[in-house]
Amino acid sequence: MKLNSVNVQQQHNISVVQFTTDFANSFKYISGADALKKGLVTISEVSEGGTVQKLYAINDGKEYVFFSDGDVLAGAKQNRVLQISILLEPKSKTIIPVNCVESGRWSYRTKSFEPSEVVLPAKLRGFKLDLINEEKTYKLQSELWEGIANYAIESNVHSNTQDFIEIAKKASNKHEKVVWTFKLNENANGLALFLNNEIYQVETFNRVEIYKKYFEKLVASFITSVFSKIDTSVDKIDMDFKEKLNSTLESISKSQKVQKKSAGAGKFYTFKNGYTGAELVFDGHLIHTVAILNSENRERNRKNIPIVDVIY
Numbered sequence: 001m002k003l004n005s006v007n008v009q010q011q012h013n014i015s016v017v018q019f020t021t022d023f024a025n026s027f028k029y030i031s032g033a034d035a036l037k038k039g040l041v042t043i044s045e046v047s048e049g050g051t052v053q054k055l056y057a058i059n060d061g062k063e064y065v066f067f068s069d070g071d072v073l074a075g076a077k078q079n080r081v082l083q084i085s086i087l088l089e090p091k092s093k094t095i096i097p098v099n100c101v102e103s104g105r106w107s108y109r110t111k112s113f114e115p116s117e118v119v120l121p122a123k124l125r126g127f128k129l130d131l132i133n134e135e136k137t138y139k140l141q142s143e144l145w146e147g148i149a150n151y152a153i154e155s156n157v158h159s160n161t162q163d164f165i166e167i168a169k170k171a172s173n174k175h176e177k178v179v180w181t182f183k184l185n186e187n188a189n190g191l192a193l194f195l196n197n198e199i200y201q202v203e204t205f206n207r208v209e210i211y212k213k214y215f216e217k218l219v220a221s222f223i224t225s226v227f228s229k230i231d232t233s234v235d236k237i238d239m240d241f242k243e244k245l246n247s248t249l250e251s252i253s254k255s256q257k258v259q260k261k262s263a264g265a266g267k268f269y270t271f272k273n274g275y276t277g278a279e280l281v282f283d284g285h286l287i288h289t290v291a292i293l294n295s296e297n298r299e300r301n302r303k304n305i306p307i308v309d310v311i312y
Contacts, residue, residue, distance in 0.1 A: 001204075001249050001286075006242045007185040011178060013196050013234040014226065016219060017241050018188035020208075025189075027206050027285035029064035029087065031213050032071060033115035041065055041088065043073060043113040046095065050077045050106075052141065055113070057096050057264075059088040064265065066210060067096075068288060069129070069278060070119035070221075072165055075110040078102045079165055081120050083132065083140070085280040085288045086264040096263045099128075103145050104161030118168040119217045121151065121225045122193075122201045126276045126292040132260060133270040155224065172220045175227050179220045184212060190289075191215065192245050193222045195229060197237055199248050202275075204289045252277060252291050 002022040009016045035041035040061035046054045055073075059065050065088040072081045080098035088094055101120070120128070124147045131140050148164045155171035172179065189211045190204035203218065205211040255273035262268035266282030277291035 001253055003242065003246065003249075005187060006245065007188065008241050009182050010236040011181050011230075013229075013231045013237055014223070015194035015237055015241065016182045016222075017192040017194065017245055018185040018215075019190050019192070019245065020187050021189055021204060023206065023286055025207055027064075027282065027287065029066050029207065029210070029287070030061075031210050032065055032067035032088075033213060035059070035061060035063075035065040035088075036113070036115050043096070044111060045076050052078075052100050053083075053098060055080060055096050055098050057088055057094045059090060059092045059094070062090050064088065064090060064282075066205075066287060068119070068214065069290065070125050070218075072101055072116045072118050072120060072168075073098070073113040074116045074165055075113040077108055078105045079116070079163055080113070081128075081144070081164070083128065083137070084260070084262065084268050085278065085290075086262070086268075087266045087280060087282055087287055089265045092264070094264045099140050099144050101144065101148060101164035102161050103148075104159075105163070116165045117217060118165055118172070119214070119221050120164070121168075121221045122292045123147065123225060124151070125290065126294060129270055129276045129278050129290075129292070130272070130294070132278075133258065133272055133276065154228075168221070168224070171224045175220075175223050178227070178230070179216070179223050182219050184215045186212075188215075191218065192241075192248070193218070194237070194241070195226050197239050197244070198293060199244065199291075200226070200293045202245070202248060202252075202289075202291045204286070206285060206287045248275075248291075251275075252289070 004020045007018045046056045069085045079102040083097040152167045157170040159166040192202040255271040257269035269279045275291040280287040
């Protein structure tokens with residue numbers, strides 16, 4: 001993966017680094033949120049009674065449609081998050097794997113799902129991808145519910161139905177001034193989110209237009225998650241961000257990828273090399289990549305212990 005441009009923005013000890021890769025815009029597809037809003041895609045319960053970990057997606061459009069593993073869907077019997085990133089084929093019907101992010105409701109609000117304005121935070125996405133990588137998806141639901149409950153406590157917000165969407169919106173509203181200090185780079189198709197001198201999360205999308213739709217949600221999720229660790233005594237972090245980003249992306253590219261069961265078009269891979277992550281690849285095109293600093297290294301970073309990436 002070659003970087004064609006890098007844009008760095010900083011606020012105290014947090015930094016948002018946006019970049020453009022050499023594979024940007026190599027494949028045409030649209031976002032799941034747009035497809036849902038335009039009525040091109042319908043996502044509903046698999047049956048009237050519903051099943052927590054499965055939803056039914058119908059793509060009536062003529063274009064491929066992308067959903068990220070962090071996407072949270074609102075409606076039907078309870079709000080859900082996608083387990084993996086998916087690419088729906090044109091004119092297709094697909095069963096998609098999901099998990100509940102609203103433990104206190106199991107009743108219809110709407111017949112089908114709508115997109116939400118939030119994404120699952122890096123810590124919970126990391127746990128989710130870890131369990132998928134380890135073939136322990138049977139633990140996913142309980143881990144997510146516990147993680148959402150802890151997220152609400154840490155953010156000092158409440159939801160009657162333990163609804164992650166409600167919790168995330170309330171938490172984000174508390175920190176919106178910090179979120180708004182970071183501006184979208186119009187040419188980017190990826191970003192790296194730094195706390196101090198370490199990348200906590202790096203994510204790329206094949207299309208620039210898709211990246212634009214995720215930028216604010218990803219930044220808001222990150223700021224909300226690390227707000228207690230922001231050090232206002234720090235003016236900025238003095239480091240070579242491009243060098244750090246290049247070395248991290250190289251480490252990710254060399255890591256051993258394990259193919260997992262996918263839904264829709266393309267192949268879904270997970271990896272672990274100091275970062276927990278996943279890739280969605282279709283017809284030779286890298287559609288989406290996410291890498292999240294694993295829990296052990298997040299703890300080391302908090303204690304300012306040096307991190308050494310391991311390449312398997």
